[in-house]
Amino acid sequence: MAEANGKIMTAKEAVSKFVHNDDHLxxxxxxxxxxxxxxxxxxxxxxxxxxxxxxxxxxDVEVLVGAGCVDRLITTYxxxxxxxxxxxxxxxxxxxxTLEMEDYTNFDYNARLVAGMHGLSFIQVLEGVMATDxxxxxxxxxxxxxxxxxxxxxxxxLLTVPAANPDVCIVHVQRADKDGNAQYWGxxxxxxxxxxxxxxxxxxxxxxxxxxxxxxxxxxxxxxAYRVDAVIEIPWGAHPTEVLGHYNIDFFxxxxxxxxxxxxxxxxxxxxxxxxxxxxxxxxIDRYIQRFGSSVLDxxxxxxxxxxxxxxxxxxxxxxxxxxxxxxxxxxMEELEKTxxxxxxxxx
Amino acid sequence: xxxPYTLQExxxxxxxxxxxxxxxxxxxxxLPTTAGALAKALYAPHATLMMESGIIDFxxxxxxxxxxxxxSCRGFSYATDLFSAFxxxxxxxxxxxxxxxxQVDKYGNVNTTVIGDYYKPTMRLPGSGGAADFxxxxxxxxxxxxxxxxVNKLDYMTSPGYLDGRDSRDKSGLxxxxxxxxxxxxxxxxFRFDPVTKEMYFxxxxxxxxxxxxxxxxxxDLKIASDLSxxxxxxxxxxxxxxxxxxxxxxxxxxxxxxxxxxxxNKAKKL
Numbered sequence: 001m002a003e004a005n006g007k008i009m010t011a012k013e014a015v016s017k018f019v020h021n022d023d024h025l026x027x028x029x030x031x032x033x034x035x036x037x038x039x040x041x042x043x044x045x046x047x048x049x050x051x052x053x054x055x056x057x058x059x060d061v062e063v064l065v066g067a068g069c070v071d072r073l074i075t076t077y078x079x080x081x082x083x084x085x086x087x088x089x090x091x092x093x094x095x096x097x098t099l100e101m102e103d104y105t106n107f108d109y110n111a112r113l114v115a116g117m118h119g120l121s122f123i124q125v126l127e128g129v130m131a132t133d134x135x136x137x138x139x140x141x142x143x144x145x146x147x148x149x150x151x152x153x154x155x156x157x158l159l160t161v162p163a164a165n166p167d168v169c170i171v172h173v174q175r176a177d178k179d180g181n182a183q184y185w186g187x188x189x190x191x192x193x194x195x196x197x198x199x200x201x202x203x204x205x206x207x208x209x210x211x212x213x214x215x216x217x218x219x220x221x222x223x224x225a226y227r228v229d230a231v232i233e234i235p236w237g238a239h240p241t242e243v244l245g246h247y248n249i250d251f252f253x254x255x256x257x258x259x260x261x262x263x264x265x266x267x268x269x270x271x272x273x274x275x276x277x278x279x280x281x282x283x284x285i286d287r288y289i290q291r292f293g294s295s296v297l298d299x300x301x302x303x304x305x306x307x308x309x310x311x312x313x314x315x316x317x318x319x320x321x322x323x324x325x326x327x328x329x330x331x332x333m334e335e336l337e338k339t340x341x342x343x344x345x346x347x348x
Numbered sequence: 349x350x351x352p353y354t355l356q357e358x359x360x361x362x363x364x365x366x367x368x369x370x371x372x373x374x375x376x377x378x379l380p381t382t383a384g385a386l387a388k389a390l391y392a393p394h395a396t397l398m399m400e401s402g403i404i405d406f407x408x409x410x411x412x413x414x415x416x417x418x419x420s421c422r423g424f425s426y427a428t429d430l431f432s433a434f435x436x437x438x439x440x441x442x443x444x445x446x447x448x449x450x451q452v453d454k455y456g457n458v459n460t461t462v463i464g465d466y467y468k469p470t471m472r473l474p475g476s477g478g479a480a481d482f483x484x485x486x487x488x489x490x491x492x493x494x495x496x497x498x499v500n501k502l503d504y505m506t507s508p509g510y511l512d513g514r515d516s517r518d519k520s521g522l523x524x525x526x527x528x529x530x531x532x533x534x535x536x537x538x539f540r541f542d543p544v545t546k547e548m549y550f551x552x553x554x555x556x557x558x559x560x561x562x563x564x565x566x567x568x569d570l571k572i573a574s575d576l577s578x579x580x581x582x583x584x585x586x587x588x589x590x591x592x593x594x595x596x597x598x599x600x601x602x603x604x605x606x607x608x609x610x611x612x613x614n615k616a617k618k619l
Contacts, residue, residue, distance in 0.1 A: 110434075132506060133504045139467070185427065188429040244419060
């Protein structure tokens with residue numbers, strides 16, 4: 001944990017400080033609002049040897065694998081560019097023998113994190129998978145991918161998966177305060193479990209807000225400050241994916257990526273420009289506007305649709321009423337202290 | 349005679365009609381979300397549309413980018429998480445779900461993971477995502493196969509259909525009774541499953557398709573329903589809904605991609 005008030009930093013500082021070679025690294029976001037800039041910074045710092053966890057691998061997993069950062073991948077879903085004729089960084093790495101991959105279902109993967117976040121060593125999952133190759137075909141986890149136990153109560157065979165506690169989670173949210181209280185809304189997916197199961201947490205957000213914003217909407221907080229190591233304000237931090245209330249997916253940039261991703265050379269050229277070629281998100285957005293103008297970005301900005309405020313108010317916020325009397329005993333402070341004195345309750 | 353329609357529009361309507369009023373529905377991305385929107389608008393106004401990302405009871409205003417897309421609606425009724433979306437399915441609260449298919453065998457077992465060897469893939473497909481658990485525990489599952497293949501043996505079994513046929517699914521003890529795939533939709537027609545043998549048979553043919561075209565896709569001796577029906581022609585109301593809601597769905601993937609790339613290139617040149 002970082003020291004109090006020492007959590008606000010740049011992506012460069014946070015990744016350098018909290019992401020290490022050979023870590024079990026988890027992308028906290030699921031399909032939407034991916035922590036793109038944190039992923040790019042990990043790549044720019046040439047970190048290597050990861051066991052990468054991702055609930056659903058999209059461009060974020062592709063660029064990490066394409067950059068050679070990942071030795072092992074645990075996921076439920078990967079993308080493919082260009083349909084049957086195309087390809088993907090994951091497919092190329094599997095065939096080159098540089099990547100091992102373990103396939104789970106969405107629930108199995110998420111359950112491992114739920115076990116991890118609650119401190120359990122394993123968790124029961126849905127047994128139907130026992131009839132499939134997800135259960136039968138195993139990679140680097142071997143016997144420990146799934147184990148079957150007998151339920152001590154019903155005697156039935158239960159399918160289980162081990163808890164996962166990744167070393168470090170990178171995650172993007174809508175807003176956070178400087179202490180790290182991270183607020184996220186929309187498709188909740190497994191974002192909270194991914195973060196809370198992890199040992200270290202790096203949060204990037206569209207905006208840093210005052211603590212009283214958090215206090216008035218605690219139902220939106222998915223990661224509490226005391227668990228967070230670093231907070232980075234990165235507007236457009238999930239681009240080209242979307243952040244509810246901020247911007248929609250950028251089909252233009254996503255399209256450029258998908259056209260590039262079908263071949264290793266194509267992906268490398270795209271990453272040279274958009275990952276290695278931009279030192280941070282400000283440089284990335286500047287380059288984007290320089291290349292394509294600002295009309296695309298302006299066109300995908302969200303128009304506001306505010307949540308109705310939840311009323312966290314109460315009848316009173318002190319035990320003393322407007323006349324200065326304790327609400328139940330009916331005494332002023334002076335009268336109470338006098339009574340305490342008379343009854344022999346006060347010591348010198 | 350109603351107005352001219354596209355094949356994609358016909359397919360969306362077939363899928364949408366599988367949703368009954370008041371049902372709880374898990375939608376996958378692509379064709380099913382448009383079908384869900386159509387069903388909600390025309391056939392099943394009280395259906396509860398849900399996605400595994402935890403977006404529950406939403407009313408889509410435009411097609412979804414993916415199954416975690418809350419941008420396509422203005423709010424929704426219940427924000428839960430992925431874990432709970434699946435335990436809810438496990439407990440029997442999901443009536444019907446929709447899954448895309450890469451390979452399928454005669455008992456409705458599905459591969460969406462890999463073509464060729466699992467460890468050195470000829471073609472790595474997306475994987476399970478939610479598919480295996482949904483096909484396990486939803487009361488009914490509608491399979492859609494637009495680009496995939498019928499095979500005698502799957503390269504990889506991602507999601508369990510009727511396993512080895514007959515009562516093998518029920519006998520395994522792993523699944524709710526009577527669950528499993530209820531139909532498979534392709535660009536040529538609708539396949540359903542024999543109640544006893546659980547073997548897939550051809551139940552409904554799309555207009556302009558010949559039985560020979562259907563049979564040549566299937567490597568086993570495909571049985572044809574004695575009461576084989578033809579998919580009804582879309583109504584104007586259905587066509588108009590789909591074309592307004594999801595013009596790219598009406599156009600189909602290839603044409604949409606071609607038109608989009610042309611438009612993007614023109615834009616990029618101007619910039």
